[in-house]
Amino acid sequence: MTVPDLSLLTAEDLEVLLAAATAAPSIHNTQPWRFHADPVTRSIEVHRAPQRALPLTDPACRAQYLSVGAAVFNLRLAADRLGRRPVVRLLPRPDQPALLAGVRLIERPYPRERWGPALYQAIARRHSSRMPFTGRPVPGPVVAELTRAARVEGAWLRVPAFAGIQRVLRLTAAGESRNVADSGRAAESRTWVTPPGAGAYGIPVTALGPRDLAGRIPLRDFAAARRTRRAPALRFERHTQLAVLCTAHDRRVDWLRAGQALQHALLVATAHGVRTSMLHQAMEWPDLRHALRGTQQRRCCPQLLIRFGYGPEGGWTPRAPAELSTGGPLGRPGGTDGPPRGEAGSPSLAAEPGPPVIARVTEPPDHRIP
Ligand SMILES: Cc1cc2nc3c(=O)[nH]c(=O)nc-3n(C[C@H](O)[C@H](O)[C@H](O)COP(=O)(O)O)c2cc1C
Structure with a gap:
């Protein structure tokens, strides 16, 4: 697998970031996210995946937003781990309702983690x-x-x-x-x-x-x-x-x-x-x-x-490869942007349409989070 080089955001960085993000919990393990990396702004956008909505269980998509929020927190932790300061904007573009968060990675003046390693290491163990x-x-x-x-x-x-x-x-x-x-x-x-x-x-x-x-x-x-x-x-x-x-x-x-x-x-x-x-x-x-x-x-x-x-560890639940597109300004992969409420999502487990996916992270997250 080759992951595009994003100037100051290396392919390895991107792998770490996406592995963390996709390890987040999500309702019914729908993993209702997809990502867009913009090399110009060095930001990662997190979009909702309407095709993996639960129209009857979650008609307003509230639980879907919770799930994406959990992925955003993991992205922040992974950025911190990489020595970058994550600057998060929630719902940055009102005209792009499927774009739920933009995470810009800023070089730190010195490599200091805000949370310490224990929280980051817990991502793979949770x-x-x-x-x-x-x-x-x-x-x-x-x-x-x-x-x-x-x-x-x-x-x-x-x-x-x-x-x-x-x-x-x-x-x-x-x-x-x-x-x-x-x-x-x-x-x-x-x-x-x-x-x-x-x-x-x-x-x-x-x-x-x-x-x-x-x-x-x-x-x-x-x-x-x-x-x-x-x-x-x-x-x-x-x-x-x-x-x-x-x-x-x-x-x-x-x-x-x-x-x-x-x-x-x-x-x-x-x-x-x-x-x-x-x-x-x-x-x-x-x-x-x-x-x-x-x-x-x-x-x-x-x-x-x-x-x-306290008790036994939970069973392992798989994750799909992170879907990633790159290039273009914020909000460009808007092909699936649509109204957040009342959207007729399909529970289909098939791959969703959308912008061309040019990189897929294929290893299970547990193997890639050190
Ligand atoms: C918003 C939300 C609602 C959830 N609701 C339930 C639930 O009602 N019952 C349950 O057993 N798990 C629930 N889960 C947990 C998911 O099923 C679980 O995160 C997913 O299957 C991935 O497994 P993991 O948490 O072991 O990584 C929920 C998770 C989220 C984020």
Whole structure:
């Protein structure tokens, strides 16, 4: 594979940057991003991939923006690792709605990392763990670090006490049973469950994990109609630890900030040996999401639930080669730009049309992140 030389942005740099970005979590592992590197401005643009939207589960594309935000955070970390200062502009071109972020890499006067190596190294080690946790509580100072990580990105984590957790789980269970009963949504989510080793998008059935024997934790049943292929139910931790990722507003820019906050918090957790997984079902039904807004004193816009604890590592989920085009001014690969809402995306796993992809990063990210 040859990657174009981008003057001050070398092919090796580009590999490091894209490997990090594509290792980000995304809803149903749709990986709804593609990249454009501009050698003139030495910037990497992150575009959404409307073809990998989930029109029934995520009609406003909010979860897609969260996923892209997570990829942007990884890009920032990788730039930092390379000794470049990342200057991020979210939604830089109102006339290009599919261009979600521009990350300009600036030479630093001296090679100093802002975050230190642990967070960067956590990118490759983080996997969603849908397995039972041991129940050993994550200590308060570590939880405080997670909440600080979200805060610096312009979002926050609400960490409910026992009664609050029960309520959040009840609302999530309600979302889950509605999803299973809704034939359109159930079919959409099944499209993204793949046999092990088949395809680079979607979730391999082996990464799904068991159901909770006691029925306390409503893990998403991605493949409701294929129950027989799921692992046998197991007993999960009695006291679930959860955080609600929230933002003050609910605009597209807030979703991108929430995605960066999500990834920052997940990586801090991973660096501490804490496992995480995500629960989004209640966010997919307006009334349930509304019910999660918090108290009158501290109203917020809930974006996602993060479950955390100690336990086994999550199963590996594949990534597609990073799709990259180069050259041209900001926003040039606008062929797929379109309205962000109500877009009829297709769940097809086939390669998407768009600008010519002139470089594909082919190795799995785990092998390329030192
Ligand atoms: C916005 C968003 C919503 C998600 N919702 C769920 C969910 O409801 N249930 C779940 O098990 N995983 C959920 N995930 C996790 C993805 O399935 C996971 O990130 C993806 O399969 C890639 O796997 P990895 O996290 O192990 O890299 C979500 C991730 C994101 C970014």
